[in-house]
Amino acid sequence: MNSTLLQNVPADLIRFIVVAVFSLLIGLEQRRQYLESELESLFGTDRTFTLIGILGFILYVISPQTFLPFLFGGAAMIVLLGIYYFNKTQLKQKFGMTSIVTALITYCLAPLVYLQPHWMVLLIVIGVLVLTEIKQDLLNFSKKFDNDEFVTLAKFLALAGVILPLLPDQPISADINISPYKFGLAIMVVSAISYFSYLLRKFIFPETGILLTGLLGGLYSSTATTVILARKSKEEVSGNRVVAAMFLALIMMYLRVFLLALFFNRDVAMSLLPAFSILIVVSALIALYFSKFKKAVVNTETEKLDTKVHQNPLEFKTAALFGGLFVLFALITGYVIKQYGSHGVNVLSFVVGVTDIDPFILNLFQGKWDIELGVITVAVLNAITSNNILKMIYAVVLGDKSIRKEIIISFGILIAVGIGVTFI
Numbered sequence: 001m002n003s004t005l006l007q008n009v010p011a012d013l014i015r016f017i018v019v020a021v022f023s024l025l026i027g028l029e030q031r032r033q034y035l036e037s038e039l040e041s042l043f044g045t046d047r048t049f050t051l052i053g054i055l056g057f058i059l060y061v062i063s064p065q066t067f068l069p070f071l072f073g074g075a076a077m078i079v080l081l082g083i084y085y086f087n088k089t090q091l092k093q094k095f096g097m098t099s100i101v102t103a104l105i106t107y108c109l110a111p112l113v114y115l116q117p118h119w120m121v122l123l124i125v126i127g128v129l130v131l132t133e134i135k136q137d138l139l140n141f142s143k144k145f146d147n148d149e150f151v152t153l154a155k156f157l158a159l160a161g162v163i164l165p166l167l168p169d170q171p172i173s174a175d176i177n178i179s180p181y182k183f184g185l186a187i188m189v190v191s192a193i194s195y196f197s198y199l200l201r202k203f204i205f206p207e208t209g210i211l212l213t214g215l216l217g218g219l220y221s222s223t224a225t226t227v228i229l230a231r232k233s234k235e236e237v238s239g240n241r242v243v244a245a246m247f248l249a250l251i252m253m254y255l256r257v258f259l260l261a262l263f264f265n266r267d268v269a270m271s272l273l274p275a276f277s278i279l280i281v282v283s284a285l286i287a288l289y290f291s292k293f294k295k296a297v298v299n300t301e302t303e304k305l306d307t308k309v310h311q312n313p314l315e316f317k318t319a320a321l322f323g324g325l326f327v328l329f330a331l332i333t334g335y336v337i338k339q340y341g342s343h344g345v346n347v348l349s350f351v352v353g354v355t356d357i358d359p360f361i362l363n364l365f366q367g368k369w370d371i372e373l374g375v376i377t378v379a380v381l382n383a384i385t386s387n388n389i390l391k392m393i394y395a396v397v398l399g400d401k402s403i404r405k406e407i408i409i410s411f412g413i414l415i416a417v418g419i420g421v422t423f424i
Helices: 002-008 011-033 046-062 068-092 098-107 109-115 118-133 135-142 149-166 180-204 210-220 222-232 239-264 266-293 316-354 357-366 373-398 401-423
Strands: none
Touching: 011 046, 011 098, 011 109, 011 118, 046 068, 046 098, 046 109, 068 098, 098 109, 098 118, 109 118, 149 180, 180 210, 180 239, 180 316, 180 357, 210 222, 210 239, 222 239, 222 373, 239 266, 239 357, 239 373, 239 401, 266 373, 266 401, 316 357, 316 373, 357 373, 373 401
C-alpha cells in the first residue's frame, strides 16, 4: 500500500520537498554559525536560504530545456549578492564570502536534484554543511603545516602524476635490470606509505604515546622508531611499554613489506604470507605480554613523543637517498646473482640488514632476476632477520639498562622464529 501511495505522488512534488528541506538545512546551519553575531550584517539565514532554493526550483522547472529563466535568475542573484558584499566590505570591513558561495550552491540545488544521481546531491549538501561547520578546525589544522609542506606535496604529485607515466619501462642496462619507470614507482610507493604515517602522526595524533608511536612509526621506519623508543626508555617511562612499542613497530614493518610485495609481485607476497603471519603473531604476543601482563605505572606526560622526530618523507633529500640506495642495490644484486647465484643472494640479504632494507627487497620484487621464487622469499626473510638483529643492538646500546634483559630475550625469540621459518 505504501509503495502504491508513493507511486501516485508526483515526482516534481518529491523533488520540490527535497530541494526545500536541503535548503532549510543549509539555512539552519548558517543561522547556527551566527548565533553570537549581529544578524543585521547577514543577508539571511534559514528562511532566506530556503526561499533561494525554492526560487532556483521555480526558475528551473519553468523551462528545463533552455535553462534561460534559471540562468537569468542566477545572474540576478550574483548582482544582488555582489551589492551585498560591496556594502559589507565598506561598512563592516568583513571580507568573508562563505555565505555568498553557500547561497549560490543552494540556488543550484534544483537542477542537481533533477539531473544528477541522488548520492551526488546528498554528497554536495553534506559537504556544504560540514565545510561551513569546521571553519575553526580548518584554521587550527592549517597552522600545523610547515612553510614548505604544500610545495613538497606539489613536487610529489608532479613526480607521480606527470613525470612517472613518461618514464620508459625498459631496463636501464644489462647491469641494472630495473627500468626507470619501476625505479620511480618504487620511490613513489614507499614514499606514499611513509607519508601516510607522517600525516597521521603530525595531524591526527600530534601528541602520540609510546604504543601509538610504535604503530605509526613502524609504517615510516621500524629501525628509526626503535632508536627513538630506546632513547625514550632512559626517561621516566615504563620500560615494558617501550619494548611493547618496539614490537608493534615490527608488526607494522611486516605489514608494510607485505603490502609492497603485494603491489609489485603478488607471487612473492603469497609466498611470504605464511612466514609473515607467524612472525606477526609472535610479535603481537610479545607486545601483549609487555603491555598487559607485565604492566607498570604509566606516566602519560613522559610518554608523549615529539611528532617532529621524522622529517617529511617526500622531501628531496629523503627520496634522493632512497633512489641512490635503490640503484646501488640493483648493481650489487645483479653482480652477486651473476657471480654467485642464489647462495650469493642469501649472503647478501644478511649483509644488507645493517642498512635500509626497502631498496634491496624492492629490487628483488621488481627485477627480472634469474633466481627462483623461493630464493627471493628466503632473501627477504634473511634481510628482515638481519635488520631485526640490528634493531636489537640499537635497543640494547641506546636503551636503559633496566630493560636490556627483556630486549635481548624478546628480540632473541623473534629472531629465532625468523630463522626457523626461513629454513622451513
